[in-house]
Amino acid sequence: MKSEQVQQKIAYLGPEATFTYIAADALFPEDQLIPMTTIPECIDAVVEGKVKYAVVPLENALEGIVPLTIDYLYHEVNLYVVGEVLEKIQQHLMVNNSQIENWHNIEEIYSHSHALAQCHKYLFYRFSGVPLRQSTSTAAAAKFVADNPDRCIAAIGNFSSAEKYGLEIVEKNIHDFHFNHTRFFVLAKQNSRLPIEQSNGEPKTTLMLTLPSDESGTLHQVLSVFAWRKLNLSKIESRPLKTGLGDYFFIADVLADENDVMMRGAFEELKSIGVTVKSLGTYYTYNTPEV
Numbered sequence: 001m002k003s004e005q006v007q008q009k010i011a012y013l014g015p016e017a018t019f020t021y022i023a024a025d026a027l028f029p030e031d032q033l034i035p036m037t038t039i040p041e042c043i044d045a046v047v048e049g050k051v052k053y054a055v056v057p058l059e060n061a062l063e064g065i066v067p068l069t070i071d072y073l074y075h076e077v078n079l080y081v082v083g084e085v086l087e088k089i090q091q092h093l094m095v096n097n098s099q100i101e102n103w104h105n106i107e108e109i110y111s112h113s114h115a116l117a118q119c120h121k122y123l124f125y126r127f128s129g130v131p132l133r134q135s136t137s138t139a140a141a142a143k144f145v146a147d148n149p150d151r152c153i154a155a156i157g158n159f160s161s162a163e164k165y166g167l168e169i170v171e172k173n174i175h176d177f178h179f180n181h182t183r184f185f186v187l188a189k190q191n192s193r194l195p196i197e198q199s200n201g202e203p204k205t206t207l208m209l210t211l212p213s214d215e216s217g218t219l220h221q222v223l224s225v226f227a228w229r230k231l232n233l234s235k236i237e238s239r240p241l242k243t244g245l246g247d248y249f250f251i252a253d254v255l256a257d258e259n260d261v262m263m264r265g266a267f268e269e270l271k272s273i274g275v276t277v278k279s280l281g282t283y284y285t286y287n288t289p290e291v
């Protein structure tokens, strides 16, 4: 996405060559991408005004929501979603050049917890008993393996991380299901939108809904607010409120613009039944080219 004349700063879950980096680079090729070690660090960088945007993973087609991202947005900060990026995820097993002959006897496998989970079946059948070690990201795992050429260890990550850190891919496409995609949020301080060009052109709004109390039928009432207005929900999911067992908030994605008259009406009606609505804003969807 071409920015104005000045380079903008964009925080992402680093180091270079993570899946998040690929998403950030696809959207902001002209800008300064700043690697962070954790998702909260990316988000805080926006809050503190150190960067204009943060790109963070939100949801994976195999593993579901990235709880840290959604919980941090609900509990800790007041930011908006200005765009979402969809990326095809392909996981590969990689080792140091010096270990190519030994790769069948790998002693430890490193990756991000979501990447390990996406390859669960493969790891179970192929490397049962081999310790799985969590890294802060797939690229951090690749870098760690590259920095330890004498150890018989492997990383799981994408093609770019193998290339960037000089590792050899010994087994390709080890994720358990073919349809593996991850959705990333682009976060900003202001409720704005990235340009519609290069997007799919369809507005989507993410809402966080807190229901009044545990009364029967409240969720049904909430859903009917959207249903009779023909507002299409592409997702609804609950997350613990962290106030006690059984206490939840809901995240709903609505395929509509928050300024639409029907959406305004829905917000009013939700308020009238005691539901607290926090809109993270309306945004467009962008795809990354396949790597």
Ligand SMILES: O=C(O)C(=O)C[C@]1(C(=O)O)C=C[C@@H](O)C=C1
Residues within 6 Å of the ligand: 013, 017, 018, 019, 020, 021, 057, 060, 066, 089, 112, 114, 115, 136, 137, 138, 139, 182
């Ligand atoms: O570790 C990375 O490369 C990331 O960008 C993080 C992350 C995630 O949090 O889900 C992103 C996409 C993949 O689903 C696996 C890992």
